[in-house]
Amino acid sequence: MDTREELRLLSEAIEKIIAKARELGLDLYDMYFEICPADIIYTFGAYGMPTRFSHWTFGKAYHKMKTFYDYNLSKIYELVINSNPCYAFLLEGNSLIQNKLVTAHVLGHSDFFKNNLYFKRTAKNMVESMASAAQRFRGYEQKYGRNKVEAFLDAVISTQEHVDSYSWMRTQEPEEGKRTGKKSSWTKKNCLINGEEQKETPYDDLWKLDNLQENQAEEKQKEKDKKFPPKPQKDLLLFIMEHARDLEDWQRDIISVVRQEMLYFWPQMETKIMNEGWATYWHLRIMREIELVEDEAIEFAKMHAGVIQPSCFHLNPYYLGLKIFEDIEKRWNQPTVEEKKKYKRLEGEGRKKIFEVRELENDTSFLRNYLTKELVEELDLYLYKKEKDKWKIVEKDWAKVRDEIVAGMTNCGYPYIVVEDGDFNKRGELYLRHCYEGINLDIYYLEKTLPCVYQLWGRTVHLETVLDERKILFTFNGERIIKRFI
Amino acid sequence: MDGHYVVTREDWSLHRKGEIDRQRHQEKIKEALKKNLPDLVSEESIITSDGQKVIKVPIRTLDEYHFYYDQGKKTHAGQGDGKSKVGDVLAHEPNAGSGQGKGAGEEPGLDYYEAEITVDELAEMVFEDLGLPNLKPKKKAELTSEAVEFKDIRKKGISSNIDRKRTVLEAIKRRALSGQDGLTKITPDDLRFKTWEVTYKQESNAVVLAMMDTSGSMGAYEKYIARSFFFWMVRFLRTRYQNVQIVFLAHHVTAKETSEEEFFTKGAGGGTRCSSVYKLALEIIKNRFNPQDYNLYAFHFSDGENLFTDNELCLELIKELLKQCNLVGYGEIKSPFYGYGDSTLRLTFKKLTDPRFIAVIIKDKSYVYPALKKFFAQTQGQ
Known part of the structure; x- marks a missing residue:
């Protein structure tokens, strides 16, 4: 078959699949499909975007992905980009049926990008x-x-x-650093005057006490005002x-x-499970509804099975997301008697509910709200940990498993670090604080990363964290790392 | 209006970004390897390999630094087949130092980059600036290197070697002689062929006397160090010089000449008398390698625990060796755990002032590479 004929067949299939997707209620961006050779797909995969700047770390990722592909260990069938129109890159050499599945899958992503709340603020011309x-x-x-x-x-x-990512959500307060103190000092002055004027009341001493306290509070406030940044x-x-x-x-x-x-x-990053689950849910539904010949059906089943294959070391986002969406749909289609009574849940609202979920949740809230006891047990999820030289399963209690997974996804799995002081020691030093939540930082990497921060800041940098239940401060002064418990 | 679509297939053949950045990464790996040479050189998997092997080298300098959680202390989530229970073991952490690579990113933990390199590639880096020092031209030339050079033009030759430019020139010249210009036809007489000549570059011939202490005090560690030094030395000499002879001499109280294989594998026991090996070396030089004809290099590795009364004799013999040899090297291997300070043998050797005597102390594996560099420092004019 020549390539023009191939392209024509693919166009036809895409046309049908888009029509089916819209019929099923997906709300899509305009789609831009591009067929590219493997090394291009892998380049895009490594960079996250075809047009991104050049850096050796991307070259490293590209090399790794490409090697896996060359040895037939893994394969990317497609790459989709959150933009308007939505770009989808299909791997040259995909069979027609592979491309059908991939197209259906990509449409799920397109709908998700367009409708999920967390994508509302992403630039669409990236x-x-x-x-x-x-x-x-x-x-x-x-x-x-x-x-x-x-x-x-x-x-x-x-x-x-x-x-x-959430700075826009934080409450809009006047910037404390810029507060001239007009309002507060005015009222306080009044207060003072009042305090002096109102002699001869039996409560004078009490008022004075009040003023004293206020003065102290004011002092403290002043101290605070000087802080830079005013809030972490x-x-x-x-x-x-x-x-x-x-x-x-x-x-x-x-x-x-x-x-x-x-x-x-x-x-x-913070909707990986939902996004992949949603796309998998839809490629399954769409493919069931379009006509497939026998060979295609088998090929499709094989490919789908590959996508949702679970692993004992990781959570497969495609599988986990798919199972949760299916579970939500089932539970909202057939609510129990209790649910009907207690939550006034109607029957047959499953589809409506999953569309609502895809709009409002991200992975942490998705799992916290919808990863049920039954699902954890059915999927046989567990927590494992390194004990001496063995990786062992340590927890199977469903609530603990769920909570730990959610905790691990907080801040996309990165340690939460804030700038506490940009003028530490009054010498313009940078003081960072790791908001410790029970898991130590990797000290080797910490000591290698702190000099990178120094390189940017140009002066001594500090990082406060907790090690063995004790607060510890790492400092890099341009020459070496100093650590001390505080 | 949504739901429009376009399907295209552009020409991506000029899109080389991934490849360019990959090459940059490879460059950085090479730089990192060079910085790690002292550690790599004495890597056990290399010394014991047959030379063909691809070795994996973890390169931590190419880690991408970020603030990470301690993966070893964190719990991770996984999925079982329905029968998992608390206490099941999912994987074993490979023992430190076993050189076992992690399988395809399946296991948890941070994966750091492992470069793959063949022993030959590594050797090239190690040998980059090594050479035989004080090499002098000698009468009896055995060391040769062959080279093919195209330096002649003839009228007869192999048609694949036709010199087109000269042939065309000849044709033009011929026509010009008869008063015509331009080019019409090439006659057999116009043909010119490039012809090569084999040139022999005479180099000085060299003999290396590799001497090793195999007495009882040389433990596994000491032997290993000596062995890794000689491994690279032999490899280096064989790749760089076509006709270097290496003589292997092992000794404890007495010395004997051994085969290369025996030298590297056999251990002995007993006390140490270094003078025995120096005597044997001198004897071999006298009988087989006339210093008039050969560049001689003697290297001796020992832990320095020599019989005290033997030291003065050793000194005399080394002086004798220096008269015959271009360079005499002495490497003393110190255990990293005990044995600080110089041995009595080394203290005795300190009396030597000849710059052609080089002594090094090797305290751990990472000293092997500097020792190689010191012994085989290229001298000027080479």
Whole structure:
């Protein structure tokens, strides 16, 4: 079959699949399908985006993925990009039936990107802005030298996950640092005057006490006002970009780009299980409804089985997500007597419910709300841990398993680190604090990453964390790491 | 209006970004390997390999640094086949140092990068700036290297070696002689062929006397160090010089010449008398390798625990060896756990001032590479 004929058949199939998807209620972006050879698909897979800037870590990821492909260990059939129109890259050499499944799957992602709440703020023109950033980076390389730009990027990338995807959600308070104290000091002054004026009441001493306290509070408030940042700030990259003293413009641009790209990818990281589950749910439904010949049906079944194959070391997001969505649908289609009474749940609302879930939840809330006892047991989920030289199953209690999985996904699995003080010791030193929640940091990596932060900040950096139940402060002063318990 | 679609197939053949960044990563691996050479050189899996093997080298300098949780202390989630229970063992952590690579990212934990490299590639890096020091031209030339050079033009030859440019020139010249210009036809007389000549580059011939202490005080560790040094030395000499002879001499109280295989595998016991091996070396030189004809190099590895009364004799013999040899190297292997300070033998050797005598102390595996570099430092003019 020549390629033009292949393309025609694929177009026909896509047309039918899109029609079916819309009939089933999916709300899609316009779709842009592109067929590309394996090394291109793997390049995109490694970079996360076809147009992204160049860096050796992507080359490393690409090499690994490509090697796996060459040895037939794993295969990417497609890559889909959260943009409008939605780009989908199909692997050249996919059979027609493979492409049908992939198309149906991709449409699930397209619907998810368009409708899930957490994607509402992602830039939909990222393909273009990444391309222009990549071009600027090339310019910097030419101007300042490749090694210099690379070394700087190394440092930025090592801290790239410390951004704040939810800054827009935090309550809008006036910036404390800028508060001139007009209002509060005015009332307090009044208070003082009142306190002096109102002599000869039996409560004078009490008023005075009040003033005293207020004065103290005011003092404290002043101390606090001086703090910089006024509140602990999660967005380390933003803080560095705005406040590091010795950065040049091109360096601030690089930080800004890496940060924007991380913010763009963040919702995908925190909806991995839902997004893949949703796409798997829909490729299954759509493929059931379109006509397949016998060979195709077998090929499809094999491929689907490969996608949802569970692993004893990881949770397969495709499988877990699919099972949860199916379970929700079932439970809302046939609510129990108790559910009908207690929650006034009607029968047959399963579809409606899963569409609502795909709109409102992310992985943590999805699992917390819908990973039930029955599911944990049916899927035989467990927790395992390293004990001496063995990896052993340590927990099977469903609630603990669920909670631990959810906890592990908090902040996309990265340690939660905040900027506590940007002028520590009054010497412009950077004080970071790891919000410890029971799991130690990897000390080897900590001691290697802190110098990267130093490289960006340009002055001594500190990181407070907890080790063996004790608070400990790691400091890098440009020469060596110093650690002390505090 | 949503739900429109386009299907295309562009030409991606010029999209090389992944490949370019992959190459950059490979470059960084090579740099990292070079920095790690001292550790790699004495890697057991290399010394015991047959040379063909691909070895895996963990490169931690190419880790991507981030703040991570301690994976060993964290719990992870997995999925069983329906029959899992608390206490089931999913996997064993490979023993440290066993060189076992992790299987395809299946197991938990951070995977750090493992570069794959053949022993030959590694050897190339190790040998990059090594050479035989103080090499001098000698009368009896055995060391040769062959080279093929195309340096002549003839009228007869193999048609695959036709020199097109010269042939065409000849044709033009011929026509020009008869007052015509341009090119019409090439006659057999115009043909010119490139012809090669084999040139022999005469190099000086060299003999290396490899001497090793195999007495009882040389434990597994000491032997291993000596062995890894000689492993690289032999490999280096064989790859760089076509006709270097290596003589293997093992000794304890007495010395004897051994085969290469025996030298590397057999152990002996008993006390130590280093003078025995130096005597044997001198004897071999006298009988077989006239210093007039050969560049001689003697290397001796020992733990230095020599019979005290033997030391002065050793000194005299080393002086004798220095008269005959281009270089005499002495490597003393110290256990990393005990044995600080110099041995009496080494203290005796300190009296030697000849720059062609080089002594090194090897305290652990990472000293092997610097020792190689010290012994085989290229001297000027090579």
